[in-house]
Every structure is written in structure tokens, then in C-alpha cells.
Amino acid sequence: MTGWLDRAAENAHKFAQRNPRAVAAGVMFSLAGFAATAFGVASPSAPGTEIAQQIISEDVQPLPVHEQLEALAAHQLELNRSTAGRANDTADRLLSRLGVNDASAASFLRRERGVRDLLDGRVPRLFTARADESGRLKELVVRMPAERRDQITTHFTRVTLHPAGHGGWKVRREQAQLESQVRLGSGTVRNSLFTATDEAGLPDTIATQLSEMFSEEVDFHREIKKGDTFSVAYETLTADGEPITWNEGAGHLLAAEYINRGRVYQGMWVRDAMGRGAYVGMDGQPKQRSFLASPMEFSRVTSGFAMRMHPILQTMRAHQGVDYGAPVGTPVRTVGSGVVDFAGWRNGFGNVVEIQHDGDRSTLYAHLSRIDVRKGEHVEQGTRIGAVGATGWATGPHLHFEFRIRGVHQDPLQVAKATQTPMASVSRAELQQLATSARTQIAAARSMGAVRAE
Structure with a gap:
């Protein structure tokens, strides 16, 4: 569906470029039979506070048609289009998706070291392009996460590209408030x-x-x-x-x-x-409840809180947590609010995140493929802290999850059912x-x- 819309927009753009007067005439024909009507809309409100509505109609006398046609024909058409970055983006693919046909802009994006990160598929990006009627780029704005990790929840990075004449380009990079x-x-x-x-x-x-x-x-x-x-x-x-x-x-x-x-x-x-x-x-x-039932939105328990045969050591041992089977990369979230007490490598557990919660309670998330938080960071319930992996002593991708109260291991499935979030003081x-x-x-x-x- 998106491809069909893109092709239709491209054909319309080419037609407008070749026939500006025809486009202007078509617009005027569409507007010729209409009179303008202003109306008020009251937003929903509590009973007894409704705002009286009044409808006002007024005939609008347009300017002579020939004057409007001349003004529209002289108007410079502009294309504005936005898109999200994709993992396989190249300069040519990105500009084509934005409806831009500009060899100079494509060459600049490919060769300039200072803007190559704009095409990095690992970084979430939002692109907005403004082009003239021939497809030449007039402005490209890129929005992506703040460069400083401590600003990621308050700011974003805005990069703006403008033609600077003689084939050159001006780049402005700044931090802006979310x-x-x-x-x-x-x-x-x-x-x-x-x-x-x-x-x-x-x-x-x-x-x-x-x-x-x-x-x-x-x-x-x-x-x-x-x-x-x-x-x-x-x-x-x-x-x-x-x-x-x-x-x-x-x-x-x-x-x-x-x-x-x-x-x-x-x-x-x-x-x-x-x-x-x-x-x-x-x-x-x-x-x-104070703690979510699971550290993942969709998962299955592959090993519960009980004695079991250790899959690597091949001895009977108490499994002091719960294992959840899921593909590598599946997001892992904290089950409760707290402070990251540890984030790094821990022997057989591989990549580990440990979070200290209120009331001498802590949770541990092991075998992660990556870690998305750092020690000392405050996290709210449901915050993404990493992703499922198979690091450390693991026979396959899964999450090992532990829950402790005053240092003593508890069954996470039972803890989640027994706790409820206290009412905020309001x-x-x-x-x-x-x-x-x-x-x-x-x-x-x-x-x-x-x-x-x-």
C-alpha cells in the first residue's frame, strides 16, 4: 500500500512540474462552487458546564478567477515528506523515499564523515525533507536520540542540512528539548x-x-x-x-x-x-501490583522455582529463579521501580542487571544479549533494561530471573501475586x-x- 501511495505521489509531482497552470486551474475549479462556513465545536465537559454553540454562515466573495490563476501559476511548488530511518538505508534509498532527486545531496551524505551517522541503521531516526518542484533538496532535518545518555529522556539531537551554494552544504547540529x-x-x-x-x-x-x-x-x-x-x-x-x-x-x-x-x-x-x-x-x-507478573510481555516459563537437574553441571540443584524461553533480542523489562545496583558481566550468569527495590527487595535478570541501563540509574516499573540472550552458562536463549527479599530467594511468580501497589497520597x-x-x-x-x- 505504501509503495502505491509513493508512486502516485511521484507521478502527481512530475505532472505538477510539467503543468503548473493546469494544476492551478484544477484547484480553482474545485473551489469554485464552495462558500465558506465557520462553525464552533465544544469539547466534552462535565454535566452542567456545556458551552452554548452558535453557527455563523457568511458568503465569501473570491478574487477574480484570472488573478487567482496567475498567482497560483507563479507560486513555487514545494514537496514536504517525512519518513523513519530503516536498517538498510543508503543515501540514495533514503532520498528516493523522501521524493528527493538531488545528486549533490546524495553525494554529500555518502562522503561527508560528519553526517554518516545519519544513515546508521542502529540508531532510531526521523527524517523530514523539503524539496523544490524539480526535486532538489532545500532542507533535510534529522531527529534522533540525544548524544548524551543522561539527556535521552529530556532532549533529542536535531541535525539540519541546507544547500550553501556552489555544491556545498551547511550542517547545523543541536540539542533540543523533548x-x-x-x-x-x-x-x-x-x-x-x-x-x-x-x-x-x-x-x-x-x-x-x-x-x-x-x-x-x-x-x-x-x-x-x-x-x-x-x-x-x-x-x-x-x-x-x-x-x-x-x-x-x-x-x-x-x-x-x-x-x-x-x-x-x-x-x-x-x-x-x-x-x-x-x-x-x-x-x-x-x-x-507493585511487581509485574513477568519481566517480558510475551514469554513461556521453561524452568520454575524448584529442584531440577542442572542442564550443564548435570547434578540436582535448587533452581532459585524462573527461566523464560524467548528469542534473542526479546525486550526485558524491570518488574518494579527501583535503582540499578549492578549492570555488567557476572561469571556463569553472563550479562546481568540487578535492581534494588523498596523494602529490601531486589531482582536479577541474567544471560542478557545486551544491557540498556547503567549502575545507579533509577528505573520505573516496565522500563526496558536489556534483551534476551544466551551469554554465560546457557544452553540456549532464555532469561533467568530471580527475586530476593532481604537476600533470600523467593518464587517470583508468587511474589507478584501477593503484592499490590500502595495508593499514592492524594x-x-x-x-x-x-x-x-x-x-x-x-x-x-x-x-x-x-x-x-x-
Whole structure:
């Protein structure tokens, strides 16, 4: 589908380049029969506070057609297009996808050492190009993670390329502030929840938080039903208004509704003055446990917390954790908030991350293929800390996961079931105000879905 749209856009661009007056005439013909109507839209609000709506209509007298045709014909056409970076990008492939036909720009991207990192497929990147009617590049803006690791949650790197005359190019590299935006989304389940959230354009992190918010009320593996609906309001970080594709821990689900088999479930995110946050119902009761049931979204237990035959030493030993089977590279997340106490290599465990939680509790994640956090870093529940691997003493790719309380190993599966997140310290008046706002956001998201369905 994307390829067809790209070809159609390219053909339209070529036609416009050859026939600017024809394009102008077509635009005027399309507008000729229309009068402008202004109308007001009131956003959803609490009962009793509705804003009166008034419709005002006014005929607009356009300028003579020949003057508009002349102005449109003289107007310089410009192409603006955006795309995300791909692993196999080359200068030519990238510019072609952006609709740019500029040998000088392609040559500069290939040869200039200072901009070669823009084509590095290992780094998430967002490209925006502005080209003239002949396809020559007028500006290329690249947005990617901040160069300093301690700024990755607050800033991004913006690289801007401009023609400088005589075949030269000017490059400006700067750090810019990430901005927070509240967005709405809704959808209907036809196959699986994550397929539906993808269709609704929700980030994967928000889809995961949605399933975790209602995990105590809905079994998303067995109880999900075709026709279930969801409506959400969520916070996301943006770079120049574009949602970022990196920093998976960024963004919170602020309010959500899930309707399962006709039963309505609602929840919201509450944060107190101390910065502590929790998912609660509209009545303020906690909806989330202190520790997630699993360090991965999708996995299977291959070895539980019990005596077993050690696969390498071939002796009976107590298995003081849980093994989860999953392909190499599968994201691993922390099951609870805390501080990274260790991140590095540890003998037979290979790559290890150990996190210290409140209440003398700690968790360990072993055999990782990579580590995405550093010692001393604070991590929130659900933050990606690494990926599944087979480092150390491992017969195959898997995650070894341990849970300790005051240094004593515990069964992680039982701990997750027995703990519940304490309620954030918020007054009843604040809670009622937050609940009213959450219901308004949910109603707005639900209305968007209804309009889209029509």
C-alpha cells in the first residue's frame, strides 16, 4: 500500500512540474462552487458546564478567477515528506523515499564523515525533507536520540542540512528539548488487543500499560472477545511535534476504558506531590501490583522455582529463579521501580542487571544479549533494561530471573501475586478532580472512535 501511495505521489509531482497552470486551474475549479462556513465545536465537559454553540454562515466573495490563476501559476511548488530511518538505508534509498532527486545531496551524505551517522541503521531516526518542484533538496532535518545518555529522556539531537551554494552544504547540529503532549486513541478488538492498538496507532508502551492496568480484571490471554473496545488518553514525548520512536520508557497512560463482553472497566494514572504514581480506579482503589507478573510481555516459563537437574553441571540443584524461553533480542523489562545496583558481566550468569527495590527487595535478570541501563540509574516499573540472550552458562536463549527479599530467594511468580501497589497520597478532592478530568478524556477518545467508525 505504501509503495502505491509513493508512486502516485511521484507521478502527481512530475505532472505538477510539467503543468503548473493546469494544476492551478484544477484547484480553482474545485473551489469554485464552495462558500465558506465557520462553525464552533465544544469539547466534552462535565454535566452542567456545556458551552452554548452558535453557527455563523457568511458568503465569501473570491478574487477574480484570472488573478487567482496567475498567482497560483507563479507560486513555487514545494514537496514536504517525512519518513523513519530503516536498517538498510543508503543515501540514495533514503532520498528516493523522501521524493528527493538531488545528486549533490546524495553525494554529500555518502562522503561527508560528519553526517554518516545519519544513515546508521542502529540508531532510531526521523527524517523530514523539503524539496523544490524539480526535486532538489532545500532542507533535510534529522531527529534522533540525544548524544548524551543522561539527556535521552529530556532532549533529542536535531541535525539540519541546507544547500550553501556552489555544491556545498551547511550542517547545523543541536540539542533540543523533548516536549510532552497528551493524545487520544480508541479502537475495537477484532483479533488481538495488540493488533487493535497497532491499528489505532498507539505506541507499544501504551498498549502494554493498557493491558497491565486492567490485568487484574481481564485475562487478555483467555477472556478477550471480538468486539471489545478501548478508549485511552496518554502522554507521549515528541521531537518538534513528532512522536519519538526511541526511549520506550517515555510516556504514561493517563486514563483508559476497556469494555470486555459488555462490562466497563475504567482507570487513571495518579501522581502525588512526592512524585509517586500508581494506576487506580475512578474510586481511587489501586489497579496495579507493585511487581509485574513477568519481566517480558510475551514469554513461556521453561524452568520454575524448584529442584531440577542442572542442564550443564548435570547434578540436582535448587533452581532459585524462573527461566523464560524467548528469542534473542526479546525486550526485558524491570518488574518494579527501583535503582540499578549492578549492570555488567557476572561469571556463569553472563550479562546481568540487578535492581534494588523498596523494602529490601531486589531482582536479577541474567544471560542478557545486551544491557540498556547503567549502575545507579533509577528505573520505573516496565522500563526496558536489556534483551534476551544466551551469554554465560546457557544452553540456549532464555532469561533467568530471580527475586530476593532481604537476600533470600523467593518464587517470583508468587511474589507478584501477593503484592499490590500502595495508593499514592492524594486528597479526596484532588482524586475527584482527577476522575472528572479522566472521564472527560475517555469520553473524547470514545467519540473519536465513533466518528472514525462511521
